[in-house]
Amino acid sequence: GLSCVRLEGIELRTPRGPVLQVAGADLMDGTPIYDIKPYLPYADSRPDALGGFAPAAGDTLEVDIPPQWLAVIPEELRAAVAGILAQDPRPSYQDDPQRVYGFRFGPLELKFTAGDGRITVCGCEMIT
Numbered sequence: 001g002l003s004c005v006r007l008e009g010i011e012l013r014t015p016r017g018p019v020l021q022v023a024g025a026d027l028m029d030g031t032p033i034y035d036i037k038p039y040l041p042y043a044d045s046r047p048d049a050l051g052g053f054a055p056a057a058g059d060t061l062e063v064d065i066p067p068q069w070l071a072v073i074p075e076e077l078r079a080a081v082a083g084i085l086a087q088d089p090r091p092s093y094q095d096d097p098q099r100v101y102g103f104r105f106g107p108l109e110l111k112f113t114a115g116d117g118r119i120t121v122c123g124c125e126m127i128t
Helices: 076-086
Strands: 006-011 019-023 063-066 101-105 109-113 120-125
Touching: 006 101, 019 076, 076 101, 076 120
Parallel strands: 063 120
Antiparallel strands: 006 019, 101 109, 109 120
16 A cells, blocks of 8 residues: 655664654554655645655756757757756765766766756767
């Protein structure tokens, strides 16, 4: 089953290890919970809930693709590439403006930097 619950508290030191106290579960008392996922305000339907693990939908970064790299990207993929980059594909624990990040998208290997609310493409090559 799947239940949206409210985290009421955390007991860190118990004989069984950390225990999460939740409310609002559609469970019998004592039923084990095996998988906890964060609440995502843009995907779940609880308008009054707060999300603390993931950004809200619509939070995007400006994307700068210099002409030399834009020329490498097929025209039919340009909007998709810009859309993915705008959503900030870095791991959430990474925030180094000097680091060059990269990922593969279809036939492309993209490299980019991120900082000050902007993603800047610094490399792009077609992979065969």
